[in-house]
Amino acid sequence: MRYYSTNHRAANVSLEEAVVKGLASDKGLFMPCDIRPLPQDFFDNIEKMDFKDIAFRVADAFFGDDVPEEDLRDIVYDTLSFDAPIVKVKEDIYSLELFHGPTLAFKDVGGRFMARLLRYFLKRQNHKQVNVLVATSGDTGSAVANGFLGVEGINVYVFYPKGKVSEIQEKQFTTLGRNITAIEIDGCFDDCQALVKGAFMDEELNSMLHLTSANSINIARFLPQAFYYFYAYAQLKRMGVKKDIVVSVPSGNFGNLAAGLFGKRMGLPVKRFIAANNANDIFYKYLQTGEYSPRASVSTIANAMDVGDPSNFARIISLYGNSHAAVCADISGAAYNNEQIAESVKQAWIDEDYLLDPHGACGYRALCENLRENEVGVFLETAHPAKFKETIENIIGHTIDIPDKLQAFMQGSKQSIPMSPNLQDLKKFLMLGEL
Ligand SMILES: *Cc1c(COP(=O)(O)O)cnc(C)c1O
Numbered sequence: 222m223r224y225y226s227t228n229h230r231a232a233n234v235s236l237e238e239a240v241v242k243g244l245a246s247d248k249g250l251f252m253p254c255d256i257r258p259l260p261q262d263f264f265d266n267i268e269k270m271d272f273k274d275i276a277f278r279v280a281d282a283f284f285g286d287d288v289p290e291e292d293l294r295d296i297v298y299d300t301l302s303f304d305a306p307i308v309k310v311k312e313d314i315y316s317l318e319l320f321h322g323p324t325l326a327f328k329d330v331g332g333r334f335m336a337r338l339l340r341y342f343l344k345r346q347n348h349k350q351v352n353v354l355v356a357t358s359g360d361t362g363s364a365v366a367n368g369f370l371g372v373e374g375i376n377v378y379v380f381y382p383k384g385k386v387s388e389i390q391e392k393q394f395t396t397l398g399r400n401i402t403a404i405e406i407d408g409c410f411d412d413c414q415a416l417v418k419g420a421f422m423d424e425e426l427n428s429m430l431h432l433t434s435a436n437s438i439n440i441a442r443f444l445p446q447a448f449y450y451f452y453a454y455a456q457l458k459r460m461g462v463k464k465d466i467v468v469s470v471p472s473g474n475f476g477n478l479a480a481g482l483f484g485k486r487m488g489l490p491v492k493r494f495i496a497a498n499n500a501n502d503i504f505y506k507y508l509q510t511g512e513y514s515p516r517a518s519v520s521t522i523a524n525a526m527d528v529g530d531p532s533n534f535a536r537i538i539s540l541y542g543n544s545h546a547a548v549c550a551d552i553s554g555a556a557y558n559n560e561q562i563a564e565s566v567k568q569a570w571i572d573e574d575y576l577l578d579p580h581g582a583c584g585y586r587a588l589c590e591n592l593r594e595n596e597v598g599v600f601l602e603t604a605h606p607a608k609f610k611e612t613i614e615n616i617i618g619h620t621i622d623i624p625d626k627l628q629a630f631m632q633g634s635k636q637s638i639p640m641s642p643n644l645q646d647l648k649k650f651l652m653l654g655e656l
Pocket of ligand 1: 326327328360437472474477478525526603604
């Protein structure tokens, strides 16, 4: 399978090149040239299959030309070492719990898959060494670092803003050691992202170190997220749900929603999607007006969705041939402020006995407000509420339990390298190992 760039000014590339490079040479995002629908008998029997086998069939449609069946099966099975159950929250509304992985957020699926696929390609390239750079405002750093931990031939550098991630989040990528290096930037998230982008643009650095990105611009991180949309459908079918399915996706950089849209294009019977935003409502405004106006992000209690210029917007409009009308036919929007998010967390807790995290709360609320006749809704519960312990405890008014898996991260001691948001300092460090 070949991959094109959303900017259309770079030649098409192989999967291997798309994964190892991350970003196209014209700074566009890679897209598969072909989206192959899955056969009807797959959908007819999907409720009898388990998560891993469903995921393998989806992965095979994208990656089967480029990765031999046995290798691809190993990569998929090894990635999905955890479940993604559907849980009924109330009549016609279900939570797809994506927080059962090692770092308790949905990014574990893409992080683990990308690490394994990259390792496979590096083995074929005579064990070339690559350096993965990733900027994080919290959850991406932990999922990527844990996904790549101990993977031969790959060094990971996680850039995070000093004092701006929660203690739990920080521990998840600063206590690992081995091939993971945490770099604490004296600045904000935008500074971290600018630094990483600056490093990719620097030819000297790139030719010496083979840099790649593990943010959701990488095709190997975002496409595997399609797996759990199919698994959600299988579970609903098993439960005997017959109504039209609406999927509500709490969105920031829009990688998760884009993966769901790919699923629909492959034949997944989802009637429509809802993109749930927080106060960073750039996509919501685009749906209303047809105009895309990126702006600086504002901080909210659903901080993983604080994105002012979502990178996967380019993939979504490319998928719909740049037609605003076509986008609107499949996706509607919602946007909620902190007060509304808190209100929904509290309401679901009191009335339904279900504890939401602030991101999932946006998805849940969008379903409560927008479901129509003969529809059933699934929202993606993108992280475990305990990752946002303080926020949640303030909302519901009492303490919550921290799962053992999360608690275990708290035991390690923090190791990170303080750095200024200055590219020259980073270059010196990466090339010479000194500050
Ligand atoms: C990253 C993240 C999101 C946003 O996902 P995108 O794919 O960037 O739209 C939502 N919720 C949580 C908890 C996240 O970590």
